[in-house]
Amino acid sequence: MTPWGRFGVALHTDSAELVVAAMPLGHLRNPVTDAVALGPLAVLADFAAGLVNYHRRSTGEWTVTGELNLEFTPDAHAVVAGNPDIPAIATAVPIGGRAATSLSECRITYGDNVIGTATVRSVHFTPDGELSHDLDLHSRDEEPRDLATIMSLSVIAAADGPPLLRQDPHPEINNPLGVVHGGVAATGLELASSALLHTTGGANLRTATMQVTYRYPFLAGAESHYTARPVRLGRSSGSTDSTAIGADARPAITARITAYR
Template identity: 45%
Template sequence: MHYPLNTPLGRMGVQTLEESPDRCVASIPVAGLRNPLTSAPTVAPLAMLVDHIGGLVNHYRRADDEWTVSSELAIELTPHALDLITATPEVPVVATARPFGPKGTGSLGLCELAHGGRLVGTATVRSFHIHAPGHLVAWPVDSTGGTPPATLEDRMSVQVAEAGGRSAVLRQLPDPVINNSIGIVHGGVSAAALELVASAALSDGSGDGSGDGMRTASLRVNYLRQFRGGAESRYEARALRIGRRSGVADAQAIGDDGQVALVARLTAYR
């Protein structure tokens, strides 16, 4: 399934290849996409793919009067994931998701990520089943042609506010195109942005002053409350530790109201 460019999935180039209650498959292109804070190749778009496909397999377990919202997202990548992806950027990353365990509080979807037939990671998405809200926004039906914006910054409607040192900040601009069906920033977009700021916070100020070669190994995100783009909406990250071989950073999404909406921890290795 191809999505219109004026939807978050279409903007990010996601395609759903297969969907059923037992198995969902989707892909995302990563060719030429770079972290706007560091200009380095990035795995951040994988968070968008995982949130979509893991959430979709959980969504199939809802009752007729229920909806699903993400509560947790976790990604674990192999040490060579970024190298494989950047070596053949024209090949999309494909995610396969299956339900794991019974439906319940925090229903769990289990995902495998592959690139060119080689596994590059695993991931999980937990979803709450809630009563279907009465304010669902219908997906737009126009703007199906063309291609997504060239840069990741434009695809996600973010803007660099602070870079360098042991912290990083991205602004989340208000843009209905990156909102989900309940009118808030799509969970995959916000998770990807948290990866961008957290990995950027680890890119400078290591023991030798360079931070070169730090690769994201794991990203864990908790969704605390609704997050909307706005004049003061932003993603912030700070490095907790940068060592010779590994680094850890915390990140959060803060809304216009000053409330923390999402939190994340990223671990990276050289």
């Protein structure tokens, strides 16, 4: 099982010019705030737009995500919460030519509503050995439905402030390189941001933008976790800097996340 299969991603169209994929979303809730979570759309966007970029690789090359940016519409949370039983759809296409990196974008719809857009910049490289490209999108009947279990995430209460979100190791959340999948990690960063805002007076703030930068491989282990610090908290908006800390204690992935009422 891959991260995509674990999240229930279904691939409808797969070509170098167009990728269309779907993913259940309405049942995925932030384990701290219990609100509908839009962060998991990072998994869907990274899959669809990342696959477009993967098709642009040269022989012997592989791709990894270098940057992932998501923008959600002001009514995205309400749209998903109002009809939780339909999937989100990502439609991804390439942008421009490629060099050492390639760029793609996708539009995310939910029923008849557009709820977001995303861009993915992938880095092309030549791996030391052969990597598997088995998408393995088949889910199991007993597959968990709550987000913390899907992500292998432990919520640890803190004496002061938001709970600690620990990223426990699990082979099904890893990418073919053996590190935590970029979309899964981006989801964790959004959960940490929302949890922080929720506990610091921003309970009515909803995630609007995610700017994620992948710096180093994110290794899951006893010390790996997601953290967020406030950048600004105002009457109508708030922003955080979130970081994924790996088992090696190194900041691996960072995100500037902004939310609005």
